Amino acid sequence: MLPCVLYIQWELTLQYSPSFWSQRFQDPAAVIANHIQLITAASDAARKEVPVECGVKYGPKEGQILDLFGGKSLPHDAPILVYIHGGYWQELSRDISAYCVVPQYQSGIRVIILGYDLAPRVKLSEIVEEIKEAAEYILNMAAKFGTRSLWFCGHSAGAQLVAMLLFSKWLDQLDDSVFRLLKGFVLISGVYDLTPLVSTYINNSLKLSSQEARSLSPLLLDITSPAVTKLRILVAVGDHDSPEFQRQSYEFAEKLRQHSQQVEYMTVAGVDHFDIVENLQQKDFILTKIIGVLMTG
Numbered sequence: 001m002l003p004c005v006l007y008i009q010w011e012l013t014l015q016y017s018p019s020f021w022s023q024r025f026q027d028p029a030a031v032i033a034n035h036i037q038l039i040t041a042a043s044d045a046a047r048k049e050v051p052v053e054c055g056v057k058y059g060p061k062e063g064q065i066l067d068l069f070g071g072k073s074l075p076h077d078a079p080i081l082v083y084i085h086g087g088y089w090q091e092l093s094r095d096i097s098a099y100c101v102v103p104q105y106q107s108g109i110r111v112i113i114l115g116y117d118l119a120p121r122v123k124l125s126e127i128v129e130e131i132k133e134a135a136e137y138i139l140n141m142a143a144k145f146g147t148r149s150l151w152f153c154g155h156s157a158g159a160q161l162v163a164m165l166l167f168s169k170w171l172d173q174l175d176d177s178v179f180r181l182l183k184g185f186v187l188i189s190g191v192y193d194l195t196p197l198v199s200t201y202i203n204n205s206l207k208l209s210s211q212e213a214r215s216l217s218p219l220l221l222d223i224t225s226p227a228v229t230k231l232r233i234l235v236a237v238g239d240h241d242s243p244e245f246q247r248q249s250y251e252f253a254e255k256l257r258q259h260s261q262q263v264e265y266m267t268v269a270g271v272d273h274f275d276i277v278e279n280l281q282q283k284d285f286i287l288t289k290i291i292g293v294l295m296t297g
C-alpha cells in the first residue's frame with residue numbers, strides 16, 4: 001500500500017493535470033500535442049484573415065506585449081474582448097492563443113490577445129502585476145478609441161489572472177469615465193485556489209510558498225472592491241474537467257454571488273479543459289455564442 005502522503009500527492013497531481021481527464025485521447029501527452037497543433041493553426045489563420053497590429057508594448061517588461069485584432073475595418077466604438085491564455089503561468093504564448101479571434105471579429109468585436117512573462121523567469125506575483133498594467137493600458141486605450149464596452153476572458157491560469165484584477169486597488173481608483181467601459185469577465189476552467197499546486201510538479205518553476213499561494217488565490221481572498229457589483233461575470237467549466245477544477249469554479253462563482261447578482265455559473269457539456277477553448281474558433285460553439293451575445297447584446 002502507498003503511504004498516505006504519497007497517495008495525497010498523487011491525487012493532487014492527477015486532479016491538477018487537466019490532460020489526464022480528457023476523454024478524447026488515451027495518452028495525456030497527445031491531448032497537449034493536439035491542443036498546441038490546433039491553437040497554432042487557428043492563430044495563424046486569424047492573423048491571415050483579420051487585420052492585426054502585432055507586438056504592441058503595454059509595459060516595460062519583455063513579455064508585456066499584446067496583439068490587437070480588428071483594425072479600421074470595425075467601427076471605432078466596437079466592443080473589445082481581451083483574451084488571456086493559460087498554461088500554469090509557465091507555458092504557451094500569445095502568438096498561439098489567437099484562436100478565438102475570427103468568430104468574434106465576424107460579430108463586430110475587436111480582440112486583444114495578451115502576452116505576459118512566464119515563470120520561472122518571473123514570479124507569479126509579477127505576472128499578476130503585469131496583467132494589472134495591461135488592464136490599465138487597455139482601458140485607457142479603449143477610452144481614446146471611444147469603445148462602448150470591454151470584457152476580459154481568461155482560460156485556466158489566465159482565468160486566475162483575470163480574477164486577480166478584482167483584488168487590486170487600482171480598479172476602485174479608476175476615473176468613472178474609464179471604469180464604465182469595463183463590463184465583465186468570462187472565466188473559463190480557471191484555477192482559483194493555488195494552495196493545492198504547491199506540492200505538485202506545477203510548482204517546480206513557480207516556486208510558490210504556501211503563503212504566496214494563498215495571497216494569489218482569488219478563492220481565499222476577501223472581496224472588498226465595490227467594482228465586483230458592477231461587473232457581469234460568467235464562470236464556465238467543462239464537464240470533462242477534473243472534479244477539483246469543477247469544484248473550484250463552482251465555489252468561486254458562489255463566492256462572487258455573495259457580492260453580486262450578476263454572476264452566472266455554467267458547466268459546458270461534452271468538453272474537457274482543452275476543447276472548451278479550442279472550440280472558441282467555431283462560431284456555433286455555445287461559449288463563442290454566449291461571449292458574442294454578452295458583448296453585443
Ligand SMILES: N[C@@H](CC(=O)c1ccccc1NC=O)C(=O)O
Nearest residue numbers: 017018019020086087088156157
Ligand atoms: N501539465 C498540464 C498542462 C496544463 O495544465 C495546461 C496546458 C495548456 C493550457 C492550460 C493548462 N492548464 C492551466 O493553465 C496538464 O497535464 O494538463
